[in-house]
Amino acid sequence: MTARNRVLLLVAAVVVLAAVATASVLHASARADRRNKAQPGGPRITAGTVALTGGGRMVFRNMAWGPHRDELTTVPATDPAGERTASKVKCLRFHAASGTGVCLQAVHGAVQDTYRAVILDAHLKERAHYDVPGIPSRARVSPSGRFAAWTAFVGGDSYAGTNFSTRAAIVDTRTGRLTPSLEAYRIVKDGRTYRAADANFWGVTFAADDRTFYATLATGGSTYLVRGDLRARTVTTLHTNVECPSLSPDGTRVAFKKRVKGLSKDAPWRLYVLDLRTLRETPSAESRSVDDQAVWRDDHTLVYALPGDYGADLYEVAADGTGAARRISTAAVSPAFLP
Structure with a gap:
C-alpha cells in the first residue's frame, strides 16, 4: 500500500x-429532550398557583417527566387523576395541614448533595429551614400546623433490611425549637426506663392535641409502636411489629406497615390498621408490599404509594379491610389532603 x-x-x-x-x-x-418533555399519555400539567388553603384539594409531589418533575402540584381531591396545577417548589417528600407545609429538599452541590427540611406557609413561601443529616424518607405536619416532623436515613438506604439507621426530628413551627433526634427522649418500655445504643426512630404522626404523637421505635431486632409526649419528652411502647404509623383523623386508629412472615425480605410488608383502644389488628385488602407511610383521606380510606412507571403511583383502600385497592393517580407521591 x-x-x-x-x-x-x-x-x-x-x-x-x-x-x-x-x-x-x-x-x-434526543433522549434527554424526550425525558424533559411531558410524556405522551401522562397526566396533563400546567403551571399556576398552588396554596395550602382552600378545602377539597390534594397536594403532592409530581413524578411525571417534564418541566414540572418533582414540583408540588394540586388537583381536586374528588378528581385525583385530573389535570394538575404545578408550583415551582420541588420536594422529595412533603406533607401539609392547616396552612403549614414541610418540604424535604435536595440541595445540589459541586461534590455531593445535601438535604434540608423547609417549613412552608400557606402560599409555599419559606418560613424556615433546617439541615437534614441524610436521605429524606418521611414527613408529617400536625393537624394544627404547629409541629412538623421528618425522618432521614443516616446509614443504609432501605427499611427492608436490618443494616440501616434513621434520624427522626420534630420542630415547633411557631417557636422554631428543634429536636434533632427523638433519641433525646426518654424511652419507657414495659413500664421501665429503657436505654439501648441501637434505639432507632422513624415515621412520626401527630394527634390533634399538639402534645401526643406516635412513631416507630426499632431496638433489639424488633419494632414497636410508641406513643410520644412532646411536653414530657418521653416515648412509651404500645405494640410490636409496627412501622410507619399514620394516625386516623378521629385519633382512634393507626395505619401501619407490618412485616409478615414468609414474604420476600425485599418486600416484607402488608398494610394494616390498629385499633388503639383494643390493639386489634385489621389487614387491609391491599395484597402488595407497601413501603410507605399511608395517609388517611378521611376516617375510612387510606392512600399510599406503590412503584409505577414514573417512579410511584397513588392507590387507595378501605381502612376496615373490605373492598379492593385501586389506583387513583399516576406519577404521584407524598399526598396531603386539605380538608
Whole structure:
C-alpha cells in the first residue's frame, strides 16, 4: 500500500469515527429532550398557583417527566387523576395541614448533595429551614400546623433490611425549637426506663392535641409502636411489629406497615390498621408490599404509594379491610389532603 493510500484510509477512518460520535451525541441529546418533555399519555400539567388553603384539594409531589418533575402540584381531591396545577417548589417528600407545609429538599452541590427540611406557609413561601443529616424518607405536619416532623436515613438506604439507621426530628413551627433526634427522649418500655445504643426512630404522626404523637421505635431486632409526649419528652411502647404509623383523623386508629412472615425480605410488608383502644389488628385488602407511610383521606380510606412507571403511583383502600385497592393517580407521591 502506498503512503498516499494509507493517508486516505486514515482520513476515511477518522471521518467514520467522527460520524459515529456525532450520532451518539445527538441520540443522547434526543433522549434527554424526550425525558424533559411531558410524556405522551401522562397526566396533563400546567403551571399556576398552588396554596395550602382552600378545602377539597390534594397536594403532592409530581413524578411525571417534564418541566414540572418533582414540583408540588394540586388537583381536586374528588378528581385525583385530573389535570394538575404545578408550583415551582420541588420536594422529595412533603406533607401539609392547616396552612403549614414541610418540604424535604435536595440541595445540589459541586461534590455531593445535601438535604434540608423547609417549613412552608400557606402560599409555599419559606418560613424556615433546617439541615437534614441524610436521605429524606418521611414527613408529617400536625393537624394544627404547629409541629412538623421528618425522618432521614443516616446509614443504609432501605427499611427492608436490618443494616440501616434513621434520624427522626420534630420542630415547633411557631417557636422554631428543634429536636434533632427523638433519641433525646426518654424511652419507657414495659413500664421501665429503657436505654439501648441501637434505639432507632422513624415515621412520626401527630394527634390533634399538639402534645401526643406516635412513631416507630426499632431496638433489639424488633419494632414497636410508641406513643410520644412532646411536653414530657418521653416515648412509651404500645405494640410490636409496627412501622410507619399514620394516625386516623378521629385519633382512634393507626395505619401501619407490618412485616409478615414468609414474604420476600425485599418486600416484607402488608398494610394494616390498629385499633388503639383494643390493639386489634385489621389487614387491609391491599395484597402488595407497601413501603410507605399511608395517609388517611378521611376516617375510612387510606392512600399510599406503590412503584409505577414514573417512579410511584397513588392507590387507595378501605381502612376496615373490605373492598379492593385501586389506583387513583399516576406519577404521584407524598399526598396531603386539605380538608
